[in-house]
Amino acid sequence: EIVLTQSPDFQSVTPKEKVTITCRASQSIDNKLHWYQQKPDQSPKLLIKYASQSLSGVPSRFSGSGSGTDFTLTINSLEAEDAATYYCHQSSSLPQTFGQGTKVEIK
Amino acid sequence: QVPLVESGGGVVRPGTSLRLSCAASIFTFSNYAMHWVRQAPGKGLEWVAIISHDGSDKYYADSVKGRFTISRDNSKNTLYLQMDSLRVEDTAVYFCARNDYQFRMGHDALDIWGQGTRVSVSS
Numbered sequence: 187e188i189v190l191t192q193s194p195d196f197q198s199v200t201p202k203e204k205v206t207i208t209c210r211a212s213q214s215i216d217n218k219l220h221w222y223q224q225k226p227d228q229s230p231k232l233l234i235k236y237a238s239q240s241l242s243g244v245p246s247r248f249s250g251s252g253s254g255t256d257f258t259l260t261i262n263s264l265e266a267e268d269a270a271t272y273y274c275h276q277s278s279s280l281p282q283t284f285g286q287g288t289k290v291e292i293k
Numbered sequence: 294q295v296p297l298v299e300s301g302g303g304v305v306r307p308g309t310s311l312r313l314s315c316a317a318s319i320f321t322f323s324n325y326a327m328h329w330v331r332q333a334p335g336k337g338l339e340w341v342a343i344i345s346h347d348g349s350d351k352y353y354a355d356s357v358k359g360r361f362t363i364s365r366d367n368s369k370n371t372l373y374l375q376m377d378s379l380r381v382e383d384t385a386v387y388f389c390a391r392n393d394y395q396f397r398m399g400h401d402a403l404d405i406w407g408q409g410t411r412v413s414v415s416s
């Protein structure tokens with residue numbers, strides 16, 4: 187089973203600040219890494235797929251990068267509505283797995 | 294219309310069974326592999342199972358293998374999760390989710406999620 191480790195676990199950020207979340211895989215997963223945003227009492231929402239592919243309807247301040255074992259989700263100019271928990275997810279091999287999550291709080 | 298709607302959750306005793314359903318609409322259900330993902334209270338996401346678009350392939354997380362069965366009825370646009378021998382640690386919100394690409398078994402993102410159904414296993 188591929189283990190995904192996110193860092194940090196928690197981040198308290200001021201609006202307009204830049205946020206960087208990393209996700210490290212226990213073995214190479216090529217680019218089969220996806221990012222989700224989950225707000226309290228809501229289902230997860232897909233933000234970025236295949237490490238760096240942006241999605242229609244997702245604000246352009248969200249971007250992703252990386253390949254192999256190291257990946258990054260960047261939120262440029264954080265807004266209050268971005269308060270949420272962010273998860274990475276690998277679909278390279280079964281069983282698919284998720285990172286433990288990174289909670290982003292607005293100061 | 295909401296694309297995916299789960300139902301069937303509830304409060305049950307350890308060792309008993311429960312069947313969850315996920316009703317799909319708006320998209321061509323029979324073209325997509327489908328997943329179950331769960332989230333224990335206050336915890337992160339845990340992938341549970343996948344079924345291919347035609348139901349011929351299935352795969353499970355080790356934590357549920359031999360106890361849970363994923364299935365689908367494409368004529369009814371419905372995904373199921375039969376949960377047997379339930380344990381306290383199966384307590385979670387269960388989400389169904391769509392595989393991003395048609396006719397592919399895994400290797401993709403989960404692009405549409407239901408709102409979840411809550412399962413509580415307690416003595």
